[in-house]
Amino acid sequence: MKKLHKKSIYVTKSFLPPIKEYQEYLSKIWHADKITNQGPLIKELESKLCTYIGADYLHIVNNGTIALQLALNALGITEGEIITTPFSYVATTSAILWERCKPVYVDIDSKTLCIDASKIEAAITENTRAILAVHVFGVPCDVEKIEEIANKYGLKVIYDGAHAFGVTYKNKSLLSYGDVSICSFHATKLFHMVEGGCVIAKDSFIDEKLELIKRFGHHGDEHCILGINAKASEFHAAMGLCNFKYLKNIFKIRKKISELYDDELNESICIPQTDKDTEINYSYYPVLFDKEDRLLKILNALNKESIYPRRYFYPSLNLLPYLNDKKKCPISEDISKRILCLPLYVGLKEDDIKNICRIINNAYEN
Ligand SMILES: *Cc1c(COP(=O)(O)O)cnc(C)c1O
Numbered sequence: 001m002k003k004l005h006k007k008s009i010y011v012t013k014s015f016l017p018p019i020k021e022y023q024e025y026l027s028k029i030w031h032a033d034k035i036t037n038q039g040p041l042i043k044e045l046e047s048k049l050c051t052y053i054g055a056d057y058l059h060i061v062n063n064g065t066i067a068l069q070l071a072l073n074a075l076g077i078t079e080g081e082i083i084t085t086p087f088s089y090v091a092t093t094s095a096i097l098w099e100r101c102k103p104v105y106v107d108i109d110s111k112t113l114c115i116d117a118s119k120i121e122a123a124i125t126e127n128t129r130a131i132l133a134v135h136v137f138g139v140p141c142d143v144e145k146i147e148e149i150a151n152k153y154g155l156k157v158i159y160d161g162a163h164a165f166g167v168t169y170k171n172k173s174l175l176s177y178g179d180v181s182i183c184s185f186h187a188t189k190l191f192h193m194v195e196g197g198c199v200i201a202k203d204s205f206i207d208e209k210l211e212l213i214k215r216f217g218h219h220g221d222e223h224c225i226l227g228i229n230a231k232a233s234e235f236h237a238a239m240g241l242c243n244f245k246y247l248k249n250i251f252k253i254r255k256k257i258s259e260l261y262d263d264e265l266n267e268s269i270c271i272p273q274t275d276k277d278t279e280i281n282y283s284y285y286p287v288l289f290d291k292e293d294r295l296l297k298i299l300n301a302l303n304k305e306s307i308y309p310r311r312y313f314y315p316s317l318n319l320l321p322y323l324n325d326k327k328k329c330p331i332s333e334d335i336s337k338r339i340l341c342l343p344l345y346v347g348l349k350e351d352d353i354k355n356i357c358r359i360i361n362n363a364y365e366n
Pocket residue numbers: 063064065066088089091092134160162163184185186196197
């Protein structure tokens with residue numbers, strides 16, 4: 001008899017709408033006879049997202065990394081130091097480097113895992129231009145304190161809100177904070193358009209600049225400014241529009257899975273995410289162990305059962321090999337060695353979740 005092959009479980013799995021619904025959009029694309037360059041579906045999705053987020057100015061672009069680069073560029077930041085967090089996906093730092101700026105790392109708060117706002121002032125120099133902070137796993141940064149510091153020193157604030165879609169803070173979308181916020185709509189994120197992202201601006205001047213630089217920096221034959229190609233296609237917008245309809249359900253299912261983890265897992269490794277001002281989005285389920293050895297042991301036990309969580313985020317970005325000067329960030333370096341994100345996606349089965357918890361609890365207690 002053939003041995004039954006167990007299906008692998010990864011940290012995430014892209015949500016796919018019923019294929020028929022995507023096909024209906026394909027027909028619309030063929031009918032409109034326009035496949036890119038700000039077609040009707042991109043416009044429709046932009047308008048839906050503006051309403052959903054409560055944004056005045058929003059541009060859909062082809063990924064979240066270029067969104068960060070456009071944010072820096074549109075704010076006129078093409079050199080100097082950017083205060084940022086070491087605890088994020090590498091794209092937060094690479095966007096800064098790609099825009100020829102220097103990342104200056106400020107260590108994180110051990111509870112929120114976001115940049116520690118009380119340590120920002122000490123890192124400001126005459127070359128500091130902006131603060132680029134991340135709402136890690138959808139948990140808000142200390143947006144009030146960051147705004148206060150930015151105003152005091154005349155700095156711009158950019159939020160990498162790649163994890164923050166659907167989060168509200170004080171009854172407003174978390175993506176409406178800062179001079180510019182960005183989001184990623186990559187296939188691995190809770191809302192996606194295969195590849196994509198958006199830039200959200202507060203100011204009409206920044207909005208106009210984004211409009212120009214996202215498509216090569218020219219109006220017809222009039223070349224005004226250095227631009228890039230950050231456009232997303234109608235096919236990507238179609239996926240976004242299909243998925244948008246399922247948002248409520250996506251949040252509901254992710255909440256249910258997260259609560260099951262809360263109930264089943266050894267309490268000491270769970271990270272509480274609730275806060276009275278915040279409505280969270282259940283974008284990730286991180287667990288924190290007491291030491292790296294234990295994390296590695298548990299990772300190994302899970303891998304043996306074809307379960308593959310991810311070490312988000314590891315390594316701490318201040319240790320990237322291609323950085324010139326390495327600054328120490330002890331809290332981020334410590335947490336990045338001990339944190340693991342567990343599988344969390346629509347379609348993950350209750351039995352599999354319980355099995356994951358059993359393996360973790362067993363390995364944890366031994
Ligand atoms: C995913 C992610 C990005 C990059 O988004 P892409 O759309 O994949 O380019 C940036 N920052 C953070 C924190 C992310 O998780």
